[in-house]
Amino acid sequence: MANEEEPQQKLIITDTSKISEDMAPYYLKETFSDIQIILSDKTIHAHKIVLAARCKYFESLLMQDPKQTQIEVINAPSNAFETILYYIYTGTVVIASLDENYVSDILKLAHEYSLKTLVQIINEKMASIVDSTNVCFLLNIANAHDMDELRKTCHTLIDEYVSLTLEYGFLNVLTQKSMVNLLKRDAFPEQEIHVFNIAANWCKINKDVDNLVIECVRFPCLTRNEILNVVRPSKIVDDAKLLNLLTTIENNGTQKTLRFGGQLKDKNLATAEYNVKIVSGLNATLLFEESRNSNDGAYHNWNDKNGITVDLGRVKYFNYITMCILKEQGSGYYIQVSIDLQKWQQVTDYSLYYCYSKQNLYFEQQKARYIRLVTNLGESVRICKFQVFMSSTVPKMYNQIGYPSFNVITSENIIFLEDNSSSPLILNIFLNQPYMISQIKVKLRFYSYISVIETSETIDSKWEIVARSINEDKLLTFNERTVNFIKITGRLSPNKTKDDIQQFLEDIECS
Structure with a gap:
């Protein structure tokens, strides 16, 4: 016999598989309807319990007067309101067309009625259908209603398209807010002169209230030639501002802050x-x-x-x-x-x-x-x-080979010693990659005498002699060449051994 003090077990079974399907037939139907919604151009039937259960806005409205039989919704276009009402009844939103006014009206009502889940559903669904034919329309929607996911998706596609084609005209249908949000980003993957061209193209067709679009251009990042040959002829920016910009550039140089990744240096883009x-x-x-x-x-x-x-x-x-x-x-x-x-x-x-x-x-x-x-x-x-x-x-480059800006011989260089009798001793230094080299500086602490220094470009190239008979510390200069290997042959200094090779690396510089 069960102990009466023990809590009774409950078996809860939930079947939600057909709720939306079962509710759909009552959408806009007079059957069991107990309230009418008066729109600007028509009157439709609805059910209080459904409105109250599914929407906090209507619940509060109906609580004010539970006996009311009519609700006026005069400022809502009927097609947008009926889309919202269908979602309330079925949990499904059917956007009949990607018309900007129609979609905006739906989102305005969704915000007004605090239907946050609906806004998120629309945000995610629209982000999944973005392509080159609708990206500008959807970006306008995203900016009008602060839909972050959709906005980011649109920005990514526009970035790719502009980078591939350098075509700007398709952006002219964007609203001012959309253009500002697009162009002001640090991550916009274009040189500043291209950003100016995009902004200037838009401004020729649209009204740039308070110059918000053109001010997205970071003019100090432009060069003097770009300002004189591209910006000034466009007549988008007045001459007084351009004169100030030219003076700033003359005094400070072009700024090194670009959009693609923010600061130019120390920003790893592969993360x-x-x-x-x-x-x-x-x-x-x-x-x-x-x-x-x-x-x-x-x-x-x-x-x-x-x-x-x-x-x-x-x-x-x-x-x-x-x-x-x-x-x-x-x-x-x-x-x-x-x-x-x-x-x-x-x-x-x-x-x-x-x-x-x-x-x-x-x-x-x-x-x-x-x-x-x-x-x-x-x-x-x-x-x-x-x-x-x-x-x-x-650094200075020649045929994809760089001139070193630092000593390229370090403790990490692979070194082979060839020594059968302690003298002569051959030191092979392998640089970690090829460099354009024109000088080698040596100090004779490891060697007492260097008979020859040779360099080679590749593993199969012949050795070229750059110095002979060195008996004092010296800076060797020679015609610049691509160097991947250095070979030094000479006599070991008194009291020095192969174990002193680390010290020798501190005494030779290659640049």
């Missing part, structure tokens, strides 16, 4: 923050991590011409890539970039070189979304700490 992902390659998640283990890192099959392909999430500007090659024996590689995965441009070709450890790769400013890295040795080479930047300081 989860920007929705970066791997299109092809193995061990993909380790590409962006730091590792010292040669078995870690991303890689690709040796015959895979897609190599490791990175999707930056959207089109961006960049001119600098850093990464680390973990294989101790080193490997050549090349890097290509693309906007659409179809047409590729090569920015770095180190296929013939010996490369290992940290790679500092500068190149002309690129506008791309995808980056493809292909190594000579495929799966034998692991890559980690992959980063992408738009750098404000780019």
Whole structure:
């Protein structure tokens, strides 16, 4: 016998599968109707219990006078109100057409009636149908009703389209608020002169109240030539302001703050923050991590011409890539970039070189979304700490090879000593990547005498002599050349051993 003090067990069964289906037949029907809704052009039937149960607005309204038999909704267009009422009855919203006024009326009513779930449903559904034919219309809707998800989706598509085509005219149908929200973003992936052209195009057709659109242009980021040859002829900006801008630029130079990623330097664009992902390659998640283990890192099959392909999430500007090659024996590689995965441009070709450890790769400013890295040795080479930047300081370059701005001989250089009898001693220094070199500075603390210093461009190139018979500290200068290897032959200093090689690295500079 059950203990009477124990709580009684309950079996709760909920069947919601047909509620919407069962309610739908009573929508706009007079059957069991107990209230009429008077619109501007018609009167429709409804049911108090449904209105009160499904909408707090109508619940409060009906509570004021439970016996009322009519509600006036004069300011709501009938087609928009009936769409809202159908949602109240069925939980389904049917937007009959993507007419801007009609959709705006629906959203206004949804906000007025505190139907937050409906607003969110519309936000998500519209974001899922954004394409090049409706993006401007939907962006206007998003900005009119503060629909963040829809706005972000529209911005992303517009960014991609503008970057691909540099066509601006399609944006002229945007409202002023939509244009301001589009152009004021730090993440807008265009050079400032393109932003000006977009704003100027819009202003020629639309009224820019209080100059809100044209003020989205960061004029101090323009060059003197751009102001004189593009901005001034447009007559969008008065000459007095342009004169002040020219004076500022003459005194301070063009500002180095650009939109694509904010500050030019120290902003890694290849992060989860920007929705970066791997299109092809193995061990993909380790590409962006730091590792010292040669078995870690991303890689690709040796015959895979897609190599490791990175999707930056959207089109961006960049001119600098850093990464680390973990294989101790080193490997050549090349890097290509693309906007659409179809047409590729090569920015770095180190296929013939010996490369290992940290790679500092500068190149002309690129506008791309995808980056493809292909190594000579495929799966034998692991890559980690992959980063992408738009750098404000780019070293001098020649045929994709950089001139070093620092001593490129460090403790990380791979060094082989060839010594059969303690003298002569050959020191092979492998630079971590090729550089344009024109001088080597040596101090004779490791060697007492250097008979010859030679350089080589690639592993298969012949050695070129840059100095002979050195018996004192010296700065050696020679015709600049691409250098990947340095070989020094000489006599070991008294009381020095091969273990002193670390000290020697502090005594030689290559730049």
